[in-house]
Amino acid sequence: MSDKLKEQEDRYQLNTYAKFPFFIDRGEGCYVFDEKGTRYLDLYGAHAVASTGHCHPHVVEAIQKQAAQLIFYSNVSYNSARARAVAKLIKLAGPPYYQVFLVNSGGEANENVLKLARVATGRGEVISLEGSFHGRSYGALSATGISRYREYLNTPVPMHRVVSQEEVVQNISEDTAAVLIEPIQSMGGVQEIGSDRLKEIQAACQAHGALLIFDEIQTGVARTGSFLYSGHDGIYPDLVSLAKGIASGFPAGAVLVTEQLAAGVQKGDLGSTFGGGPLSCAAMEATLEVIESENLIENAARMGRYFREKLMEIPIVQEVLGRGLLVGVRLAEGMTAKELQGVLLKQHILAGSSLDPQVLRMMPPLTITTREVDLLVEAVKAA
Ligand SMILES: Cc1ncc(COP(=O)(O)O)c(C=O)c1O
Incomplete structure (x- = not known):
């Protein structure tokens, strides 16, 4: 049966993704299960999305309850789930973030931060960094600084500069509308830009009336041991884009806006049919509740430290990059990240690679415990 379904997926889904050679049809906490019931430790976190782990009971219950009550109505009406979710998100983000625009994905969040910046400044130019990944939609891809993805850009959106x-x-x-930065370039090899550089960029933005935007699609929602990376060392960008783990896997994204910028937004400036739909808001509210009630911000910081301490004991590990539970493991020459990823897969552990062939990438559920980290460490030692 599963062979037939695999053939069916290959036959009918556009051939654009490299896939694990098995089905993942069930998940629980930090683990997923294939069609034979084999358990895999998911340190890839379903692409940094499974923030509260797979199928957290509180999130499942919220989605089920909301689905039975109202699956969808757009932003032309008020909705209780949306009202609760945006209030909670702004509470967790904290000042200077004042209002939120809800969308469906990371790419859509980035399209909207860029649009907001261009509207607010009346300027067109967007500067972004080499090594960054911002998404596959045209504006987001034009800002992406990884040549492998830019190859697909026949004609970039005008006035995007990648430096x-x-x-x-x-x-x-004076022509710059915004500088868009991924504060830890995850796909780019888990490279942190660093506070000194960010402060210099922020000062230059302020001096020229340009906006600073952080793409926190991977670093946000508690991943790096604080709810946002923004605010780290007192650096608060004007706009923040979020997605990935914000609703534990229900498609959702958000743009955080300061009070000053929010004041300039007019009715009709932005819009999205599905953004802020009741189901995604119920999933988002429940996700944020779990982050609070299970102290997942603290857990991300603590487990991040444990990861680093344990991994650094292994001779093949040269350096551990990133922050909290955005973990990059730089391997010494002799084994590439892809090779180690393959060895780990055989031991039923899912991890990711990155643009840097020596850097293995992990973005596990924020609920991870020392038990799972120890399993990884044993497996890397054996490799
Ligand atoms: C930093 C960053 N920005 C943007 C995106 C695009 O998000 P999405 O795939 O939800 O459009 C991603 C996705 O991997 C990402 O990691």
Whole structure:
């Protein structure tokens, strides 16, 4: 049966994804199960999405309850789930973030931060960094600084400039609407930009009236040991894009806006049919409740430290990159991340690679415990 279904998926789904060679049809906490019932430890976190783990009972219950009550109505009406979700999100994000625009994905969140910045400044130019990933929609892809993805851009959206970290400040001018930054370039090899550089960029933005935007689609929602990376070392960007784990896997994204920018937004400036739908808001509210009630921000910080401490004991590990539960493991020459990923897969552990062939990437559920980290460490030692 599963062979037939596999053939069916290959036959009818556009051939654009490299896939694990098995089905994942069930998940629970930090684990997923294939068609034979074999259990895999999911340190890839379903692409950094399974923030509260797979099928957290509180999230499942909220989705089920909401589905039975109202699956969808758009933003032309008020909705209780939406009212609760946006209030909770702004409470957790904290000042200076004042209002939120809800969308369905990371790419859509980035399209909207760029639009907001262009409308607010009346300028067109967007500067982004080499090594960054911002999504596959045209504006987000035009801002993406990884050549492998840019190859698909026949004609980038005009006035997007991708520059090296060192060149950002000198390129900001009176034409610049915004600088878009992924504060830890995850796909780019778990490379943290660092506070000194971010402060310099922020000062240059302020001097020229440009906006600073953080793409926190991977670093946000508690992943790095604080609810947002924004605010780290006192650096608050003007706009923040969120998605991935914000609703534990129900498609959702959000744009966080400061009070000053929110004041300039007019009715009709932005819109999205499905953004802020009741089901995604119920999933988002429940996710945020679990993050609070299970102290997942603290857990991400604590487990992040444990990951680093344990991994650094292994001779093949040269360096552990990232923050909290955005973990990059730089391997010494002799074994590539892809090779280690393959060895781990045989031991039923899912991990990711990155643009850097030596960096293995992990974004596990924020609920992870020392038991799962120990399983990984044993497996890497054996490899
Ligand atoms: C940092 C970052 N920005 C944007 C995106 C795009 O998000 P989505 O695939 O939900 O459109 C991703 C997805 O991997 C991402 O990691």
